[in-house]
Amino acid sequence: MLRYIGKRLLNYVILLYVAVSLTYLLAATQLNPRALWAVRQPPVDPAIVEDQLRQYNLSDQVPLLERYWTWFTGVLHGDWGYSPTGVNVAEQISTRMWVSLRLLLIGTLAGLVIGVAAGAWTATRQYKVSDRVVTALSLLIISTPAFVIGHLTQIGATLFNNVTGTRTFEFIGETGDVGDYPLAWLVDRLQHLFLPTLVLIVIGAASMSRIQRNLMLDSLGADYVRTARAKGLPQRRAVMKHALRTALIPTGTYVAFSVATMFVGATFTERIFSFPGIGQYGVDTITNRDVNGVVAVTAFAGVCVLAGAVLSDIMVAILDPRVRLA
Amino acid sequence: MSASDATEIETLAAAAVKPQRRLSRGRLILRRFVRNKTAVVGAIGIVLLAFLAIFGSYFLYWKFDDIDTNAFLNPPDSAHILGTTQAGRDVLALTVRGLGKSLLIGLLVAVLSTSIAALVGASAAYLGGWYERAALWVIDLLLVVPSFFLIAIASRGAPEGDASWLILVVLLAIFAWPLSARVVRSLTLSIREREYVQAAKFMGLPSFRIILRHILPNASSLLIIDATLNVGYAILSETGLSYFGFGVHAPDTSLGTLIGEGARMATTYPWIFLGPAAVLVFLVMCVNAVGDGLRDALDPSSSSGGQA
Numbered sequence: 001m002l003r004y005i006g007k008r009l010l011n012y013v014i015l016l017y018v019a020v021s022l023t024y025l026l027a028a029t030q031l032n033p034r035a036l037w038a039v040r041q042p043p044v045d046p047a048i049v050e051d052q053l054r055q056y057n058l059s060d061q062v063p064l065l066e067r068y069w070t071w072f073t074g075v076l077h078g079d080w081g082y083s084p085t086g087v088n089v090a091e092q093i094s095t096r097m098w099v100s101l102r103l104l105l106i107g108t109l110a111g112l113v114i115g116v117a118a119g120a121w122t123a124t125r126q127y128k129v130s131d132r133v134v135t136a137l138s139l140l141i142i143s144t145p146a147f148v149i150g151h152l153t154q155i156g157a158t159l160f161n162n163v164t165g166t167r168t169f170e171f172i173g174e175t176g177d178v179g180d181y182p183l184a185w186l187v188d189r190l191q192h193l194f195l196p197t198l199v200l201i202v203i204g205a206a207s208m209s210r211i212q213r214n215l216m217l218d219s220l221g222a223d224y225v226r227t228a229r230a231k232g233l234p235q236r237r238a239v240m241k242h243a244l245r246t247a248l249i250p251t252g253t254y255v256a257f258s259v260a261t262m263f264v265g266a267t268f269t270e271r272i273f274s275f276p277g278i279g280q281y282g283v284d285t286i287t288n289r290d291v292n293g294v295v296a297v298t299a300f301a302g303v304c305v306l307a308g309a310v311l312s313d314i315m316v317a318i319l320d321p322r323v324r325l326a
Numbered sequence: 327m328s329a330s331d332a333t334e335i336e337t338l339a340a341a342a343v344k345p346q347r348r349l350s351r352g353r354l355i356l357r358r359f360v361r362n363k364t365a366v367v368g369a370i371g372i373v374l375l376a377f378l379a380i381f382g383s384y385f386l387y388w389k390f391d392d393i394d395t396n397a398f399l400n401p402p403d404s405a406h407i408l409g410t411t412q413a414g415r416d417v418l419a420l421t422v423r424g425l426g427k428s429l430l431i432g433l434l435v436a437v438l439s440t441s442i443a444a445l446v447g448a449s450a451a452y453l454g455g456w457y458e459r460a461a462l463w464v465i466d467l468l469l470v471v472p473s474f475f476l477i478a479i480a481s482r483g484a485p486e487g488d489a490s491w492l493i494l495v496v497l498l499a500i501f502a503w504p505l506s507a508r509v510v511r512s513l514t515l516s517i518r519e520r521e522y523v524q525a526a527k528f529m530g531l532p533s534f535r536i537i538l539r540h541i542l543p544n545a546s547s548l549l550i551i552d553a554t555l556n557v558g559y560a561i562l563s564e565t566g567l568s569y570f571g572f573g574v575h576a577p578d579t580s581l582g583t584l585i586g587e588g589a590r591m592a593t594t595y596p597w598i599f600l601g602p603a604a605v606l607v608f609l610v611m612c613v614n615a616v617g618d619g620l621r622d623a624l625d626p627s628s629s630s631g632g633q634a
Contacts, residue, residue: 015470145565145606151589
């Protein structure tokens with residue numbers, strides 16, 4: 001078992017190294033940071049630009065492999081480099097990570113739980129009205145991009161605020177005007193968290209319910225559920241103990257994976273609701289031609305994906321008695 | 327041969343010559359597909375949208391690059407059914423133009439990525455050995471990195487011009503094929519052992535021909551479903567990238583570019599956002615509905631298509 005996991009981990013580390021290196025080479029050749037100064041008015045002295053670029057290992061006049069080596073040795077020492085304007089990349093990631101976590105934790109988990117419940121419930125009521133309504137709704141939500149859902153809630157919230165003349169819904173940033181009553185900071189944060197969390201729950205629940213419904217339909221039709229009924233178990237017990245349990249095994253791996261990749265999964269939600277998290281940072285680094293920044297975000301995302309893969313492997317081994325790792 | 331056998335053969339023969347025709351595979355699939363009302367509505371929706379995208383510009387009064395200097399940021403009225411943008415361009419004409427681009431990108435990406443997935447997946451399983459390992463490793467590599475950011479980086483450095491959207495098509499396809507290739511591979515692993523593949527192999531056919539003529543046609547159900555679902559995936563990716571300004575650039579437009587432009591003022595001037603967003607959601611929903619319907623109709627183990 002340990003040897004198996006060790007081998008898997010080694011493979012993952014090599015995979016990650018190659019992926020991040022390729023990303024660096026792509027970013028270093030495609031995002032031309034020099035262009036940031038080209039639009040400055042009055043024009044900046046080229047020598048000063050070159051100095052600034054060389055200081056942060058971004059000059060395209062230095063050979064690509066030399067830049068790569070400088071970057072790589074830096075990373076080995078825990079230095080992920082600086083943006084063209086001199087912002088420390090590692091610091092950005094470590095502060096923004098928590099912003100993403102605060103935004104995404106409740107939404108992701110609640111979305112998963114609601115999705116599993118809805119999927120399992122509708123599977124037991126296949127082709128009844130409730131099943132058809134939930135299925136149609138989830139098809140509608142899955143077909144709607146996250147940014148459309150986000151802006152629609154904002155339009156709705158603005159309408160509500162205007163009609164009632166209150167500021168019930170807040171949707172810009174993490175915090176706003178804090179009142180001076182006890183626990184005002186908490187109310188303020190929750191107010192700002194409400195709409196993005198709602199969006200995350202809706203999106204997560206919709207896709208999860210579809211997956212869970214299919215899994216549950218498969219296990220409801222399985223022989224062992226019929227056997228359980230035949231030996232006299234009431235339908236409810238047969239569904240809960242025999243069908244739902246087996247249908248939750250693949251879900252466990254999926255949950256492990258989506259919790260680990262949560263940090264980078266909500267670029268649109270972060271952007272629309274102005275939460276300065278990792279996803280928003282990734283987009284900003286590309287817009288601002290920040291080579292070191294975008295590589296760090298990619299590496300972070302890669303670590304999340306691989307952590308998710310390891311977690312889901314372990315989850316399968318725990319949940320599924322048929323899996324025996326020799 | 328006993329008497330009962332003889333009568334059975336006779337009844338079988340009688341059944342065979344009866345005027346009622348045997349169902350061909352195509353008719354069977356069509357029957358199962360038509361039974362699914364959502365899928366039929368989706369198919370009609372796609373045809374209508376494609377018609378609108380191709381011929382719409384001939385019926386509309388405003389062209390997508392016309393500027394109406396009497397109407398800046400006008401809400402929907404009789405002159406501009408979906409309103410105008412800040413620059414005085416007609417939102418309906420822009421939406422039709424953007425729809426065409428998004429639809430075209432979606433179709434091209436789907437065809438391209440499913441083709442790559444079919445060739446790589448089938449050859450990996452059929453050839454095996456080092457080739458298979460290498461292919462699986464590349465697939466894992468592409469799945470580790472966040473494709474959204476990489477496509478954005480690459481499209482940022484890509485040369486601009488009229489054909490820049492074709493580069494976007496290639497980029498989207500490069501990152502869309504790995505998951506499907508895995509599925510094709512596992513299906514090929516079982517097809518590879520069938521008698522007709524073995525027979526072709528021992529007749530001395532080259533591997534490439536066996537994959538093209540004997541393996542891929544037998545995986546066609548999967549490939550058709552995969553291509554359909556990839557259309558939806560590609561449209562969503564393209565609009566997502568364009569929303570951030572990484573995909574289709576001005577002066578060209580796609581649904582994502584339009585939505586991104588409208589989103590900036592969505593709470594105050596919602597019509598620039600709502601028109602293209604509604605078209606996009608309807609389009610992706612139709613594609614997904616058709617994909618689901620095809621899955622039910624093509625998959626012999628699926629019970630949701632009903633009998634026969």
